[in-house]
Amino acid sequence: MNEEDLISKKELLELTGISYGQLYRWKRKNLIPEEWFVRKSAFTGQETFFPKDKILQRIERIKNMKDGLSLDELADVFSPSSNIQSMSSAQLIERNIVTSISLALFEEVAGRQETLSFDDILTVYVLQKLLQGGDMTRDEGKMLIAVMREHYGAFASKPCELALVRKMGVPLLFLAESAEQIYFDKDAKWIFRLPLAASIEELKLKLNETEA
Amino acid sequence: MERTEMSISGIGRSQGGLYSHVRLDGMVKINGDTDCLSFDSNGTLTLEGALQSEAVTVNGTATVEGRVNANRMMLDGLVTFKDQAVCHESLTANGRLSIAGGLIGEKVEIFGSLKTRGGVQCEWFHVHGGFNIGGLLNAGMIDVKLSMPSKVNEIGGDAISVKRFKKVSVLEQVVPAFSARLQAEVIEGDEIDLEYTEANIVRGNVVRIGKGCKIGRVEYKDRLIREDDATIEKAQQI
Numbered sequence A: 001m002n003e004e005d006l007i008s009k010k011e012l013l014e015l016t017g018i019s020y021g022q023l024y025r026w027k028r029k030n031l032i033p034e035e036w037f038v039r040k041s042a043f044t045g046q047e048t049f050f051p052k053d054k055i056l057q058r059i060e061r062i063k064n065m066k067d068g069l070s071l072d073e074l075a076d077v078f079s080p081s082s083n084i085q086s087m088s089s090a091q092l093i094e095r096n097i098v099t100s101i102s103l104a105l106f107e108e109v110a111g112r113q114e115t116l117s118f119d120d121i122l123t124v125y126v127l128q129k130l131l132q133g134g135d136m137t138r139d140e141g142k143m144l145i146a147v148m149r150e151h152y153g154a155f156a157s158k159p160c161e162l163a164l165v166r167k168m169g170v171p172l173l174f175l176a177e178s179a180e181q182i183y184f185d186k187d188a189k190w191i192f193r194l195p196l197a198a199s200i201e202e203l204k205l206k207l208n209e210t211e212a
Numbered sequence B: 001m002e003r004t005e006m007s008i009s010g011i012g013r014s015q016g017g018l019y020s021h022v023r024l025d026g027m028v029k030i031n032g033d034t035d036c037l038s039f040d041s042n043g044t045l046t047l048e049g050a051l052q053s054e055a056v057t058v059n060g061t062a063t064v065e066g067r068v069n070a071n072r073m074m075l076d077g078l079v080t081f082k083d084q085a086v087c088h089e090s091l092t093a094n095g096r097l098s099i100a101g102g103l104i105g106e107k108v109e110i111f112g113s114l115k116t117r118g119g120v121q122c123e124w125f126h127v128h129g130g131f132n133i134g135g136l137l138n139a140g141m142i143d144v145k146l147s148m149p150s151k152v153n154e155i156g157g158d159a160i161s162v163k164r165f166k167k168v169s170v171l172e173q174v175v176p177a178f179s180a181r182l183q184a185e186v187i188e189g190d191e192i193d194l195e196y197t198e199a200n201i202v203r204g205n206v207v208r209i210g211k212g213c214k215i216g217r218v219e220y221k222d223r224l225i226r227e228d229d230a231t232i233e234k235a236q237q238i
Helices: A009-016 A020-028 A052-065 A071-078 A089-094 A100-110 A118-132 A138-155 A196-211 B170-174
Strands: A006-008 A038-042 A045-051 A086-088 A115-117 A161-167 A170-176 A189-195 B004-048 B051-064 B068-081 B085-099 B107-116 B120-146 B150-164 B182-194 B197-209 B214-226 B231-237
Touching: A006 A009, A006 A038, A006 A052, A009 A020, A009 A045, A009 A052, A020 B120, A020 B150, A020 B182, A020 B197, A045 A052, A052 A071, A071 A196, A086 A089, A086 A118, A089 A100, A089 A115, A100 A118, A100 A138, A115 A118, A118 A138, A118 A189, A118 A196, A138 A161, A138 A170, A189 A196, B120 B182
Parallel strands: B004 B051, B051 B068, B068 B085, B085 B107, B107 B120, B120 B150, B150 B182, B182 B197, B197 B214, B214 B231
Antiparallel strands: A006 A045, A038 A045, A086 A115, A161 A170, A161 A189
């Protein structure tokens, strides 16, 4: 990580208007992960820095959501694991979390299921998002379902991203902890890169919203 | 598996495992992780493993090698945890508590001393006595009444108050190293009220620097109240 990507604690508080008390409270509640507190020595002694884009985005989201949700509920939104373990497919459609079209495609590959685990719900959710966005064909969607079902568990709640590359019309879909440092020859074309953490947050908000 | 009771009086040894209530009087060694509903120890205890329990009560000396996870803890005497301690509701310690791996709690009350190489994280932190915290003390309410030399790397929280518990003793006038003062690198919070504290940097909204303080640099947002015999090298409103 290079220098420009970091922001000092002081600058952060000035920029966002939050207080030290709030920052430490959010840290205690795990709304801000420990890894983001980067210690460096400065002329005034030790100073704490944060990855700028990540922390600004996170604080903005906490500020927007904290009126509606308690801090503990918020902590759950940002955590990669979920307290909602599963939901029936009928409920998912009824609550408008996924559409019947994407669920049907999922069932075509995975077989019909009464209840879906959180990982499966996430798969359908991501599938739907990409199909609706027009980034992906139905056949590629089937690949996605297969990839997610087979390999997503291996990440054990660690952040990861999903990427699609096409070369001469042949799709290559993969999951990686980070697709940052992968290079292809010039005929290959990146179609999308999707960090799953953001989708997990969106999905959890939807699940929590409809539950309340 | 069913939970059974464990009760030992006198000198004894036992295996870890799953128990309902554990009651130990005397000198006891348990070798293995222990998971129980309640844990009472009077005397000397050595637990070579982790301890998981709803309620832990210790009178006397206790050493736990593994991780400690409890809802409520009441520790009187000399207690050493060689790993991390997590306490979901309240922890009260009278005497000397030493936790190598840091403490995560909700309500923490120390009458005596707390020592940890790691950090302390809780909502409510109340000390009568002193502490030595190697990492960050992060708590909502921090209320400290000092009666012995204390040290912490960093403090962060909503309301932070550090006061002296008793008058200056004779010993401390002769040997300054024994004086009840707090030493910290950085103290950051919304409302900060300090006495007898030495810190490099203090940052907060409303900051009061009281008697006996030596602060390198104060950065405050709303107000700085400063008593006459406090030393502040540099103060800056931001």
